[in-house]
Structure formats: structure tokens, C-alpha cells
Amino acid sequence: GAVVSQHPSWVICKSGTSVKIECRSLDFQATTMFWYRQFPKQSLMLMATSNEGSKATYEQGVEKDKFLINHASLTLSTLTVTSAHPEDSSFYICSARGPSVQYFGPGTRLLVL
């Protein structure tokens, strides 16, 4: 099946710094990618929908200035957590829309100290 990669798989950073997470579709082109956030023992919550070449669409309650999304090519979307704080610590998962289904990356665990 199609493969979606994420980098890094985990990151620890100091409070106030910015962190960039990359999401790549390795063997297909994805005009639409999605970013999810998952807290322990909870389901995935959609943060934003990223369309190649246009601005991302954010879900209600998600700060677009804090979670910057760039989808510059058909195989790459990035999520930048700006001025990260401990409450931003979470598991971030990206997903790319394939021909008929969504394929998910392995996730990035962020810990903000």
C-alpha cells in the first residue's frame, strides 16, 4: 500500500522554541494532506486540512498562527509548532489522501519541556 513518512519520529524541545514536522507521501502525489493531534488514550482530532498550493483550513479552536502548515509540493506538507509550550506536547499524525483512502504517517511525538 501507499506509504506516508513523518520526520522526526520524536522530538524534545525547550519551551518557547519552534518545531517543524515533515510529512511526505512516498509513492503517490497527495493534493490534500491532514494533520491530526492525539492525546494519550484518546482518538485523533483533526487540526487542519492542507491543500497543495493554497492556505490550510483549520478546525475550530486550532490556532493557525501557532500551528503553521505549509503544503508546498504534492508530496510534502510541514507542520510548524511555533513558540511551543508544555501543553503542546502530544502525538501529531499526518495523513495523505490517496486515490480512495487516507494513508497515515507513523506519527511524531512532541515533548515540550
Add this chain to the structure above:
Amino acid sequence: AQSVTQPDIHITVSEGASLELRCNYSYGATPYLFWYVQSPGQGLQLLLKYFSGDTLVQGIKGFEAEFKRSQSSFNLRKPSVHWSDAAEYFCAVVLTSGSARQLTFGSGTQLTVLP
């Protein structure tokens, strides 16, 4: 309101026993239906999907699911569970109308398999 419900937060079964995980949806029309599995610290893997046609769908790892329109359900089943099946299972839907077409997930069911 439109929703996806997984009534069972946690299920424990013995290895070799049968398994059924429940999923109900509340939408005006039949959505596209999916089951995903997530191992600890990992992303999601698609087990199976239903778009149309035969209401009993076969997936990977010996899983199957049956769509029942009258019950708005899409329950996941496996005749004999293996220890490696222990994971979190998510039911998800995509609306077949409208422009959003994004997945909406249920709250998940944690499966524990006893030796």
C-alpha cells in the same frame, strides 16, 4: 448531530477467542466506512473499508466487517484473535456528499489479548 460511536472503550479477550468490536454512525446518508488499527506509539493502519456493494467486507490480518444499514452499524469481527492483535481500533467515516471528505473517527476501542 453527525457522529461515530464506539460503545466499548476497552475489550479483553483470550487468545483464540472470537472478537467483535462495535461501531455505529449517525448520518443522514450512508457514509464511506473504515476500520483502522493503531499499535502503541504508531500511526494508523487501514484494516478494511466499505464503499458500496457486498455488505460483508474482508480486510487484512483476518478481519472482516459487516455493514448493516438498518442498524447504522459497521462492526469489526475476527474469528480467532492472536496476541499480536492487541492494539487500539478506530472506526471512521467519510461523508459521501459535500466537499469536506475528511475522516471522522470514533473514540477508539482498546483491545487486550490474554494468553
